[in-house]
Amino acid sequence: MLLIVDAGNTRIKWALADQGAAPGHWRASGAVANADLNHLPEVWRDAHIASVIVSNVAGQRVRDQLQLMLPAVPVTWFAAAPQLAGLRNSYRDPAQLGCDRFAAALGARALAPGMALVVATCGTATTIDAVSQDGVFIGGMILPGLGLMAASLAANTAQLPQVPAAGALPPPFADNTSDAIRSGCLSAQAGAIERASRLHGGALCLISGGAAPHIAPALSIPHRLIDNIVLVGLHAAATSSG
Numbered sequence: 001m002l003l004i005v006d007a008g009n010t011r012i013k014w015a016l017a018d019q020g021a022a023p024g025h026w027r028a029s030g031a032v033a034n035a036d037l038n039h040l041p042e043v044w045r046d047a048h049i050a051s052v053i054v055s056n057v058a059g060q061r062v063r064d065q066l067q068l069m070l071p072a073v074p075v076t077w078f079a080a081a082p083q084l085a086g087l088r089n090s091y092r093d094p095a096q097l098g099c100d101r102f103a104a105a106l107g108a109r110a111l112a113p114g115m116a117l118v119v120a121t122c123g124t125a126t127t128i129d130a131v132s133q134d135g136v137f138i139g140g141m142i143l144p145g146l147g148l149m150a151a152s153l154a155a156n157t158a159q160l161p162q163v164p165a166a167g168a169l170p171p172p173f174a175d176n177t178s179d180a181i182r183s184g185c186l187s188a189q190a191g192a193i194e195r196a197s198r199l200h201g202g203a204l205c206l207i208s209g210g211a212a213p214h215i216a217p218a219l220s221i222p223h224r225l226i227d228n229i230v231l232v233g234l235h236a237a238a239t240s241s242g
């Protein structure tokens, strides 16, 4: 069994895949808040894990803590490379690209091969990346995620409350403070994604991440909501020959 781990700045997502399973076909999967990662050994206790692949963008402390939770089997700490599995990385310094973004682009290629794509991963931060038809990671945008955007208003103003991320799609021109904040933050997220797609020739958007189910309904362009595109890409990377 392969254990696949995506450690973001808010949550750790994981999946267990049988040998030879197609990317995205899990035996089990789950997520925990980073603060609760000490629960993971209990969750993985009965799985016969032979190897592990991890994407970590949450820093050295999370990496050290995670290392202690993993079984004593070979572990690949995934990093963005100049080239992998038919994907070419155009970042000026390829290693500077977030390994979760490189994995998400690999996942996008596995799910929609041979298509020009915009890959929106909506977590703590929102990243919106352009991938060409022939497998070039062109580059992308980084913006505060939906939760972070809303929280920054509550933290830095006298009159604006903290609003919940979930809820029905507000009208674009809202008639109350709470809906106006949600409309503004959702419009910023959806607007950036739509702009990215337009600038990338009307590319299909694959949208994923914890906030994606809230943002996708606000999109007015063709899109596919993917459960966890980073895990799909890590799975593809683990099974690729290079």
Ligand SMILES: Nc1ncnc2c1ncn2[C@@H]1O[C@H](COP(=O)(O)OP(=O)(O)O)[C@@H](O)[C@H]1O
Pocket (backbone or CB within 6 Å): 007, 008, 009, 010, 011, 012, 122, 123, 124, 125, 145, 146, 147, 148, 165, 208, 209, 210, 211
């Ligand atoms: N039920 C939820 N649990 C956690 N985060 C959620 C939930 N619903 C929406 N979110 C949003 O998704 C973000 C976490 O998504 P995730 O993709 O796990 O982020 P990251 O990869 O940065 O850890 C939160 O910052 C929040 O904005």
Ligand SMILES: CC(C)(COP(=O)(O)O)[C@@H](O)C(=O)NCCC(=O)O
Pocket (backbone or CB within 6 Å): 007, 008, 009, 010, 057, 096, 097, 098, 099, 100, 101, 122, 123, 124, 125, 126, 127, 142, 145
């Ligand atoms: C942009 C990110 C913070 C996103 O992290 P996340 O929202 O998934 O927790 C992460 O991909 C990162 O730290 N990237 C390094 C810089 C870059 O990609 O250019």
Ligand SMILES: [K+]
Pocket (backbone or CB within 6 Å): 121, 122, 123, 124, 125, 126, 127, 209
């Ligand atoms: K992200």
